[in-house]
Each structure stands twice: as C-alpha cells, then as structure tokens.
C-alpha cells in the first residue's frame with residue numbers, strides 16, 4: 001500500500017509504517033502526477049484535495065486531513081467517488097485555547113491592562129472557542145459566546161448576538177470555520193463596516209482562517225485606529241500575508257496556534273485510527289508513547305501567582321514572543337511562512353508543567369487552566 005503524507009505531519013513513521021510504504025511530500029505544491037499511485041493520502045490545510053488533484057488516481061482508499069478545518073477538501077467530490085475521508089476535530093483545541101490565553105496575558109502586560117478586568121467575546125463556540133473559554137473562565141475572566149448554529153441546535157450555554165460582541169466586548173476572538181455561502185457565511189465576517197464598529201481599545205484576535213477578516217479593510221482601519229490591538233495567527237493570502245499589515249499587529253504568527261506537539265500528535269493519531277478502522281484493522285498505538293517527555297518536570301508553588309507571575313509561568317512552557325519574533329524576521333522571504341511551520345517543534349501544552357502545591361494554596365484554578373497539579 002502506498003501512503004503519501006504531508007512532510008509536516010509528525011509521527012507518520014511511528015504510526016503508519018506498519019501499514020504501507022510512506023512517501024513524504026510538500027503539501028503546498030502537491031499535484032496530480034505525484035498522487036497518481038497513492039492508496040492513502042494524508043494532508044494538512046495547505047493541500048486542495050479536489051478533482052484536479054485526484055483526476056489521475058483510480059485506487060485511492062482513504063483521504064485524511066490532520067485538521068479540524070475542511071475548507072481545502074472537496075467533500076462532495078470525495079463522496080461522489082466513494083473515497084472515505086476523515087479529519088481530526090478537536091485535536092488542536094487545547095493548543096488554540098492556550099495560545100489565545102497566553103496572547104492575552106502578553107497584551108495585558110504590554111499595555112498594563114489587567115486581563116481579569118476584560119470581557120472577552122468568542123465568535124464560534126465549537127472545539128477551539130470552547131477551549132479558549134475554558135482557560136479564561138478558569139482564570140475568572142468574563143466570557144460572552146456567539147454561535148447562532150449551536151444556539152439553534154439547543155446548546156444549553158448562553159449566547160449573545162454578534163452586535164453585542166462587537167459593541168460591548170473588550171476582546172474579540174474568532175473561532176469559526178471558513179464558510180462562503182449559506183445562512184451563516186464567515187468569509188469577511190469582519191468586513192470594513194464591522195471593523196469600523198469595534199469599540200475603542202478593542203483587542204481583536206484571529207486564530208481560525210485569514211479570510212474571516214477582510215485584511216485590506218483591516219489595514220485601512222488599523223492605520224487610523226492605533227487604539228485597536230491585533231493578534232493574527234492566520235492571514236488572507238497565506239503564505240504571503242499583506243506585508244503592510246504585519247508591523248501593525250501586536251503578535252503575529254504563521255498559522256501555528258494549534259501547533260503544540262500534543263495537538264499535532266493527536267491529529268496524526270486520529271487519522272491513523274480512522275484509517276485502520278476503514279481498513280478493518282485494530283488499533284495498537286498509545287498516544288503517550290508518541291511524545292517525548294518535557295524538559296520541565298515540576299515546579300513548587302509558594303504563593304498564588306498574580307497576573308505577571310502567571311505570564312512568567314506560562315512562558316516556561318511556551319513563549320509566544322519567540323514565534324512572533326521569528327515570523328517578523330522571516331515573513332518577507334518567499335518560503336518564510338512555510339519554513340517556520342515546518343520547523344515548528346518547540347511548543348508543548350501547559351499540562352506538561354506539574355505545579356506542586358505544598359502550601360495548601362487556593363490554586364485549583366491553575367489546574368483548571370491546564371497545568372498539571374500535585375497537592376502535598
């Protein structure tokens with residue numbers, strides 16, 4: 001069996017080598033000739049899987065995408081050809097949740113505006129939006145959710161309108177899929193009109209898809225609104241973001257909000273499990289066996305951390321400023337964006353740091369936030 005896998009998908013050898021011969025490819029430049037002989041195709045968000053890519057292939061038994069987003073997959077075409085498909089919903093939710101939380105702690109310190117006093121509006125309350133809400137709620141931040149689809153489906157959480165989010169929230173974090181049509185499209189959901197409605201001093205975060213914000217309009221608005229603070233992990237026109245926009249963004253990263261090692265390992269493992277189910281085999285790969293232990297084992301807590309100390313604590317695990325710095329140095333290089341994504345190996349989740357509570361401190365909120373904990 002021939003397995004063609006994106007070279008940026010970790011743990012492919014550990015998981016799939018017993019199933020077939022693996023060929024690793026650049027997913028961004030993948031073309032029909034290269035997948036002609038594939039029995040299994042494993043992709044990431046940069047590969048458009050459609051009739052043009054698969055026209056020469058008559059043997060494909062499975063397509064997997066190690067992502068939650070499926071906007072790069074022609075699902076109707078796969079269904080029409082009877083090719084089983086799986087993606088990896090939720091694999092990177094914790095990573096995105098922690099990324100947004102850490103970004104907000106960074107902005108709070110930078111602008112001396114405590115995060116605790118802010119109201120955060122989350123647009124799209126699925127896997128990643130819920131993970132952001134979990135971190136913020138654990139820390140005691142007020143959160144408002146907007147998700148008309150979940151609201152209609154009877155989700156018991158409280159929801160507000162998009163207008164309420166835009167006009168009343170101090171922070172807005174976007175977590176919707178890329179949808180071009182239908183009753184709730186998200187392409188340019190934040191167009192010039194909505195961007196102009198943002199309240200003074202709003203912090204706007206986009207970790208879902210670049211096209212959810214009209215980036216040209218954002219540039220125009222931001223030039224005249226220094227009060228707006230932006231965190232962008234995703235960009236229109238990836239891998240070539242608008243060059244004038246990047247310097248105006250507080251924290252700028254190359255679509256890596258979901259790139260914890262744990263999140264990426266979960267994505268590969270979910271595809272492995274879906275493939276062996278499709279083939280009728282049984283699973284024998286434990287998640288824990290895939291990951292290397294983290295270099296920080298445990299840390300003693302002697303007092304309850306304030307917001308500044310909390311930021312120092314999370315920076316031990318993941319310092320978002322490193323990714324921001326590398327991005328600013330590289331984004332103008334032709335392959336800079338993709339290069340940074342390819343070499344991204346340095347991020348773990350908060351659970352890799354065990355906090356030892358030897359002083360009977362009231363720190364359950366830290367464990368709810370994601371750190372591992374031991375009570376002595």
Ligand SMILES: NC(=O)C1=CN([C@@H]2O[C@H](COP(=O)(O)OP(=O)(O)OC[C@H]3O[C@@H](n4cnc5c(N)ncnc54)[C@H](O)[C@@H]3O)[C@@H](O)[C@H]2O)C=CC1
Pocket residue numbers: 068069070089090092093096123124125126127128129146147148149150175176177178179184185186207208209233234255256257258259
């Ligand atoms: N930057 C990164 O590394 C990552 C980006 N993503 C992107 O984020 C998106 C969301 O991821 P998940 O939360 O895991 O997906 P999800 O499918 O679990 O949640 C998306 C939510 O958005 C809601 N939604 C859809 N249209 C909406 C609209 N017009 N207004 C408000 N809510 C709407 C849906 O009802 C759903 O609850 C993905 O589709 C993907 O494009 C996801 C993971 C990592």
Ligand SMILES: O=C(O)C(=O)[C@H](O)COP(=O)(O)O
Pocket residue numbers: 043044045046066067068069070092255257258259
């Ligand atoms: O899950 C998604 O959807 C994402 O956007 C991934 O986190 C990142 O996508 P890749 O480009 O690495 O597949």
